[in-house]
Amino acid sequence: MPVYDFDTIVDRRDRGSFKWEKYRDRDIIPMWVADMDFRSPPPVIDALKQITEHGVFGYVVPPVGAVDTIVGMLEREYRWTVEPHWVVWLPGLVPALNLACRAFCDPQQAVMITTPIYPPFLQAPPCSDRPLISVPLALDNDSWQFDFEAMAAALTPDTRLFMLCNPCNPVGRVFRQDELAALGQFCIEHDLIICSDEVHCQLLLDDVEHLPTATILPELAARTVTLLAPSKTYNLPGLCCACAIISDNKLRQRFKAKMRGIMPEMNSYGYAACQAAYTHGEQWRLELIDYLRGNRDLLESYVADQLPNIRMTHVEATYLAWLDVRDSGIENPIKFFEDAGVGLSDGREFGSEGFMRLNFGCPRATLTEGLDRMRAAL
Numbered sequence: 376m377p378v379y380d381f382d383t384i385v386d387r388r389d390r391g392s393f394k395w396e397k398y399r400d401r402d403i404i405p406m407w408v409a410d411m412d413f414r415s416p417p418p419v420i421d422a423l424k425q426i427t428e429h430g431v432f433g434y435v436v437p438p439v440g441a442v443d444t445i446v447g448m449l450e451r452e453y454r455w456t457v458e459p460h461w462v463v464w465l466p467g468l469v470p471a472l473n474l475a476c477r478a479f480c481d482p483q484q485a486v487m488i489t490t491p492i493y494p495p496f497l498q499a500p501p502c503s504d505r506p507l508i509s510v511p512l513a514l515d516n517d518s519w520q521f522d523f524e525a526m527a528a529a530l531t532p533d534t535r536l537f538m539l540c541n542p543c544n545p546v547g548r549v550f551r552q553d554e555l556a557a558l559g560q561f562c563i564e565h566d567l568i569i570c571s572d573e574v575h576c577q578l579l580l581d582d583v584e585h586l587p588t589a590t591i592l593p594e595l596a597a598r599t600v601t602l603l604a605p606s607k608t609y610n611l612p613g614l615c616c617a618c619a620i621i622s623d624n625k626l627r628q629r630f631k632a633k634m635r636g637i638m639p640e641m642n643s644y645g646y647a648a649c650q651a652a653y654t655h656g657e658q659w660r661l662e663l664i665d666y667l668r669g670n671r672d673l674l675e676s677y678v679a680d681q682l683p684n685i686r687m688t689h690v691e692a693t694y695l696a697w698l699d700v701r702d703s704g705i706e707n708p709i710k711f712f713e714d715a716g717v718g719l720s721d722g723r724e725f726g727s728e729g730f731m732r733l734n735f736g737c738p739r740a741t742l743t744e745g746l747d748r749m750r751a752a753l
Contacts, residue, residue: 379659381413381666384738398718404745407720409544409695411610411736413663415648418655419609422647434640437464441646444653445603445618452577455590461622463631464641466615468574468602469495475536475570475600476503478633479626484535487567489521490726491697493544496572497726508534509726512546517688519546521558530565537567539588542575545725545732546697547690549583555591562598568626569599574617577608577660580668581691589622597623600630607693608660609652610736616645667694670735670742681750694736697722701729703753715752717745 387395394408414420442459449455465471476486476499485506488496500507510529513522539558542549550558562569571588579585589599604617621627671690678687678698686699698719700708708731709721722730735742 377662377665379416379662381663382738382740384741385412385414387412398713403713403716403718404741404748405718406734406737406742406745407718407732409607409693409734409736410612411694411734412738412741413610413736415610416652416656416659418651418659419611419648422651423644426643426647432643435643435646437462437641438646438650441650444650445620448653449587449620453585453587453590455587457620458622461620461627463619463621463627463634465602465617465619465634466639466641466645468572468604468606468617469499470638471600471602471617471619472496472499472538472570472572473503474630474633474638475538475568476500476505478629479568479570480505480535484533485531486536486538487526487530487534488538489526491545491722491730492540492725493572494724496538496540497724499538505536506531506533511727512543514688519543519548519688521550521554523557523561526561534565534567537562537569539569539571541571541573541588542578542585542692544575544693545695545720545730546688547693547695549579549581549585549691551583552586552591555586555588559588559592559595563592563594567598569595570602571599572602574602574604574607575693576603578664578667578694579692580664580671583691585692587620589620598626600626605649605652605656608663609648609656611645611648611652614642614645614648616641616649666739667736670694670737670739671696673739673742674733674735674746677746677750681746683753685753694734696733696735698731698733699729700731712749712752716748 394405442462446457449457472495482504485508486500487508489510489512508529510526512519576585589596589601601620606612684703705711720732
C-alpha cells in the first residue's frame with residue numbers, strides 16, 4: 376500500500392509561486408514550468424524545520440554530510456566512484472550552463488546543442504556572447520535521436536563545447552549506452568568538452584537505465600562536467616541546491632574561477648534538503664515515480680483517443696510531455712489553450728515551433744481537468 380499522498384490538491388495560489396502567479400485571477404490551470412504540485416518528502420520538510428528552529432542563518436560551508444550524500448548516491452545508483460573534491464556546489468543548474476559557456480569557450484568559440492531542449496540551453500551561449508550552433512534531433516520511429524550527420528555538418532573549427540540534456544527535457548528520452556558512446560566519440564574526435572545536465576536522472580518511468588555521460592568511455596571523464604540536483608526529483612527547485620561533478624582538475628579550476636564574485640554561496644536550507652532527500656527520500660521517490668507513470672499512461676491514451684490532430688511521443692522519463700500540434704490547424708496553440716483554461720509551454724522557446732510542453736507532475740484530478748478542457752476546446 377502506498378504511504379504517501381499525491382492526490383490531494385495543494386493550493387499554491389497567493390504563495391508567490393512562479394508557476395501559479397502567471398495566471399493570477401484567471402481560470403487557467405498552469406501546466407507549463409517544470410515544478411510539480413506535490414508537497415516535498417516529509418523528511419525534507421522535517422530537516423527544514425530543524426534549520427528554522429535553530430534560528431541562526433549565517434554563512435555556511437558545504438557540510439561534509441551533504442558531500443558524502445552526493446558521493447554515496449552516485450556510487451549506489453550508478454557504481455560511479457566520485458571523489459569528494461570533484462563536487463562543486465551551485466545555487467542552480469541554469470547558472471551552471473552559463474558558467475560552462477564562459478569557462479570553456481573563448482568569445483569566438485561556439486557551443487553546440489540539439490533541439491528541442493530546455494530554453495536556458497538556448498539562452499546561455501548568447502548571454503555569454505558565445506556563438507550557438509543548434510542542431511535538431513531526428514524523430515525516427517517515434518523516438519528522438521541524435522543526428523550525427525547533421526551535427527558534423529554544422530560543426531565549425533571553433534566549436535568547443537557540447538551541452539547535453541539527458542534525460543532530455545522536453546522530449547522525455549533516456550539516451551542509451553550506444554547513443555552516449557557515439558556522442559562521446561563524436562566529442563572526443565572533435566575535441567569538445569561536454570556539459571551534461573542530468574537533473575531528471577532519478578525520474579525514470581520505463582524500465583531503462585540512466586548512465587552518467589562521464590562514465591560511458593574512459594576518455595570522457597576528463598572532458599565532462601556533470602550537472603545534478605535533487606530539485607526535480609524531490610520538488611525542491613526554489614531551494615537553489617545543485618552541484619557539478621568535475622573530475623578533471625583543470626576543468627574544475629576553470630569552472631570555479633568563473634564563479635568567483637558573481638555566484639552566490641549555497642544556503643543551509645538547500646544543503647539540508649539535499650541531504651535529507653537523498654538519504655531518507657527513496658520510498659517517497661519510488662511512489663512518486665509510480666504515480667507519474669500512471670499520469671503518463673493516462674495522458675498518452677487521452678491524447679491518442681480524445682485530442683484530434685495532436686500527437687505525443689512516448690515519455691521514458693521526467694514529468695513532461697512533448698505535444699506535436701502541427702497538424703491541428705491552430706494558428707496560436709498557446710493562446711488557444713489558454714483561452715480554454717490550460718497554460719502550456721510554447722515549443723518555440725525550446726527551438727521547435729508547432730509543439731507544446733505539458734507538465735503532468737500534478738494530482739490526477741488536475742491533469743484530467745486540464746485534458747478535459749483541451750478536449751472541449753478542440
